[in-house]
Amino acid sequence: MDEAILAASNKHPKPDGKVFQYGTAGFRMKANLLDSVVFRVGLIAALRSRKLGGQTIGIMITASHNPPEDNGVKLVDPMGDMLESSWEQYSTELANAANEDLVKVYRKLEQDLRIDPATPAKAIFARDTRASGPALVKALVNALKESGTEYTDYGLLTTPQLHYLTRCTNTEGTPQSYGEVSEKGYYEKLSEAFVRAMDGKTTKGALTVDCANGVGGPKLKELLKYLPTTVDGGLQINVINDDVLNPDSLNSECGADFVKTKQRSPPSSKAASNDRCCSLDGDADRIIFYFNDPEHGFRLLDGDKIATLAATFIGDLTRAARLSDELRIGVVQTAYANGASTNYVEKTLGFPVVCTPTGVKWLHHAATKFDVGVYFEANGHGTVVFSPQALKAFYTTKPESPAQATALNTLQALSELINQTVGDALSDMLLVETILAHKVWTPREWDTTYIDLPNRLVRVEVNDRNIFKTTNAERKLVEPHGTQQQLDSLVAKFKDGRSFARASGTEDAVRVYAEAATRSEADDLARQVAALVR
Ligand code: NG1
Ligand code: ZN
Structure with a gap:
């Protein structure tokens, strides 16, 4: 051999x-x-x-x-x-x-x-x-x-479909079976769970889905064949940027990363004001939502907003299912989460927040410490994981009222709808549609749950990014010596200021993040910290 x-x-x-x-x-x-x-x-x-x-x-x-x-x-x-x-x-x-x-x-x-x-x-x-x-x-x-x-x-396949199939293959024929070992099995599982989670509710208007001209396009169109159409109270979806024949169009002027970094809709989008829109990335493991507000222009509903939406909804359901005393719900974020979202989860929703280093594996691991662990990176990569105790409670609790029975049923459906292995744009898309339908919310109502602090993310080219060593979930620099003190004194000059610098794990650069009370202050702080590390 x-x-x-x-x-x-x-x-x-x-x-x-x-x-x-x-x-x-x-x-x-x-x-x-x-x-x-x-x-x-x-x-x-x-x-x-x-x-x-x-x-x-x-x-x-x-x-x-x-x-x-x-x-x-x-x-x-x-x-x-x-x-x-x-x-x-x-x-x-x-x-x-x-x-x-x-x-x-x-x-x-x-x-x-x-x-x-x-x-x-x-x-x-x-x-x-x-x-x-x-x-x-x-x-x-x-x-x-x-x-x-x-x-x-x-x-x-999309990346999350491969994750799904890996788990299905290894659990086939066991009590932990995760689903049928086929692409079709994935669509069937998602669509059955979606119909059950919607529980007769309907979405208002169409959702425009930008597929980044990647694999998410053909896979979304396949999924749609399994989902109920608008006639039976299902989804109305406009697929855009689903060209997989021209390889150069992938992630070009479209997709989750474009929308998040450019803070604008893909130029090809024909969506009208207030229309719900979302963008997948090239392998459909990330999703972000957005809409154009006639008064305030482009509004991004990023991973932080998806996390707070999911935590709110699941929190409400566990209360209605009378499980809130026994199940611990928590939200996992990275340092890139907007400070306003962290504050909202802790103060308004009353759930604990854990901060981990960048990279989904860290978030996923931390989320499994909760019974319901909601994790999302601000860029839209994330999911919700349920502990074995949570699943047991959803499936074995004897309801004492119709309201409790309904809540338990919806929780069961969500545990099937949400991809337990990894962030999944298609599954997350259906989750958001389900929640908005239940709450009868427009994107605008979702957007106004809390207001993001103005923020700026800058990519800084440096000679050697490896000299930047961090601690405390990447929020503090330990090396180069003295840099953190200088950074702290810059931050202290800004109202609601927060900033950190870390070496990227995927690009040869240092990323500087800054937020502050106003747009110009956030920009100014980011500029000053960038100058410090350059
Ligand atoms: P790096 O390059 O380490 O910042 C980026 C993203 C992560 C994650 C990874 C993996 C930001 C600021 N960073 O990491 O969130 O998605 O890529 O793709 O968005
Ligand atoms: Zn991806």
């Missing part, structure tokens, strides 16, 4: 002098540099699967919101969560092994991790719509074959 792996790896040689790192989003870079990395990720999947007694590992080839010429690859653990942190290091090691040492490093990992090479290995994989995807799939398949890994190629 070693000779076969070596021979195959020689067809996917590592480019000279390139250093790779498994970061918050796996490996991500210009697609033409990825061939060797994807091959080696295939080998890691084999090791990981064998280490876990032959459970199936997921592999997703995508670069999410990055430009079309980029691509990336990430691994999914058996329950559909992100690869366990300690394995990021092993992946990095194998990706950086010299061509001639590859088999040696592979076998050494196998030995060090006490992996029995005789254990069967299984993997499933999918890709987004990028033009570079099929060639990278070939590299992956070569590694899976030569490492003796049994695999299923699911073709094009």
Whole structure:
């Protein structure tokens, strides 16, 4: 087998002098540099699967919101969560092994991790719509074959669909079964749960969905075939930016990242004032909502607003279901969450807020400490996770009134509708539609639940971003020495000022975030902190 792996790896040689790192989003870079990395990720999947007694590992080839010429690859653990942190290091090691040492490093990992090479290995994989995807799939398949890994190629999928299928595959035929192991099973699960959660309520007007010209487009259109139409009180959806034939259009002038960073609708949107709109990102694991207010212009309903909406609704339901004393609801955010949202959750809703470092795996982990853990990054990546106790309470509590029965029924439906493995734009979209329908809210009513503090996010190019070391969920700098004191004294000059600087995990830059009482003060503070770290 070693000779076969070596021979195959020689067809996917590592480019000279390139250093790779498994970061918050796996490996991500210009697609033409990825061939060797994807091959080696295939080998890691084999090791990981064998280490876990032959459970199936997921592999997703995508670069999410990055430009079309980029691509990336990430691994999914058996329950559909992100690869366990300690394995990021092993992946990095194998990706950086010299061509001639590859088999040696592979076998050494196998030995060090006490992996029995005789254990069967299984993997499933999918890709987004990028033009570079099929060639990278070939590299992956070569590694899976030569490492003796049994695999299923699911073709094009959204990232959360691959997470769903990974979990379904590993729980099939057990009491923890997560759903039917097929793409169709995903649509059926979502649509059945949606109809049940809506409980006869209807949405008002259409929702315009911008699919970033990515894989979310065809998958949303597929999902719509399973959902009830407006005639039976279902959804009215206008799909835009669903061109997957022209690869250059991906994430171009559209998509969640464009809308969030440019603070404007995609130019292609024909939505009228006050119309509900949302944008997915390139692999449909992020979603943000927005609308154009005739008085105040563009209004963004970001991940913070989705989190507060979900926490409010689930909080109301648990009270109506008489479960609020036994179930702990909490919200997990990162330092990028707007201060007004944190304040709203703690003071108005009365739920605890936990702050974690950037990266969904941290948020997800913290959310599982609650019975109902609502987590969203401000950029729209997130979901709600339910503890086994919460699920048990939803399904076994004997209702003593019709109102309690209804609330329990809706909670059960939500636990099916919400993707428990990872943030899922399609599932989150249906969740928001459900809540707005129940509350009979327009986006404007949702928007006015609290008012965001003006804020500014700046990307600062520095010589070496690795000198910036943080603590306290990335909110304080410990290195370079003295910088935090200077930052603190800048912040002190601004009313409601808050600012932090951290090295990006996905780009070669430092990000500076600032918020303050007014727009100009937030801009000013961001500028001053950027100058400090530059
Ligand atoms: P970095 O580059 O580490 O700031 C960005 C996003 C994260 C997360 C990751 C993974 C911001 C400020 N940061 O991380 O929220 O989504 O990419 O894609 O949006
Ligand atoms: Zn994404």
